[in-house]
Amino acid sequence: MLYATDATSFQAGEFLEAVCQSAQQTLPPNVKIVRAPASGELSNDVAMPLALILNELLTNAAKYGVNGSGDCVIRVGLTKEGDSFVLYVEDDGPGV
Secondary structure: OOOOOOOOEEEHHHHHHHHHHHHHOOOOOOEEEEEOOOOOEEEHHHHHHHHHHHHHHHHHHHHHOOOOOOOEEEEEEEEEEOOEEEEEEEOOOOOO
């Protein structure tokens, strides 16, 4: 998504959806990503590294976030707080 365009900014919700959908395609079928609604606009300078970070967090959550039933639900959100964004990735694994 990020490399296929010459955009200088991205809508946060579309960005989050695109990264999560891309990651979901590479994950096992027992892993489900649940995305919270997001709003705001990300500059390209922020979106590029954030996509890499989010992909890594999703991959780690899929590896280590499996619950007792063998399923993995990953909750992802990107919220705007003032001039900043807060990214969160949660799972039901044992924690660190």
